[in-house]
Amino acid sequence: AQKVTQAQTEISVVEKEDVTLDCVYETRDTTYYLFWYKQPPSGELVFLIRRNSFDEQNEISGRYSWNFQKSTSSFNFTITASQVVDSAVYFCARRQGGSEKLVFGKGMKLTVNP
């Protein structure tokens, strides 16, 4: 199976620190899509970003930024100046072209302390 690996299982930071969440994926496909979802304590998965394999441009959205590097099969997520409300489990996921399945990593629990 082509895995998605989130090597960090849990990170704890103090408010206003920057934090980077790592994601490494396996794929033999040329066309695929990468995603990040946030799962707060309420349980609902909240979509954050989608990237297709042909678009390596990094993206910034407010305090969030994503670094997609095909050469290292990585799609890392950085939260700048973290806030308590960022506390959640974050999942990286991949969908290969021609398939509808999302393959998720195991998630990374982020705790931001005041």
Add this chain to the structure above:
Amino acid sequence: GAGVSQTPSNKVTEKGKYVELRCDPISGHTALYWYRQSLGQGPEFLIYFQGTGAADDSGLPNDRFFAVRPEGSVSTLKIQRTERGDSAVYLCASRAGGAGDTQYFGPGTRLTVL
């Protein structure tokens, strides 16, 4: 607009019983997905519907699991002869048309089999 809704939010049943879990997708979304999330893990794909038909049911663990979407909107996941190992959060997602479009998730149903 309204997001994906799932009922019930919690379901406790006894081993061997039959359960039904319901998903109402976002209005107008043609694709619907079921995933299962065990404690401390990422969601795992179960089944995908395009319209009324199950286009990919390769993630269903065995023949005790079945899902329907008779009118192309609401879907029901049915589990027969429940086992303790079926305890998990069952997540539903829907997607508008078009390749690469994002799957939007509901809050999930937490199933506990005693």
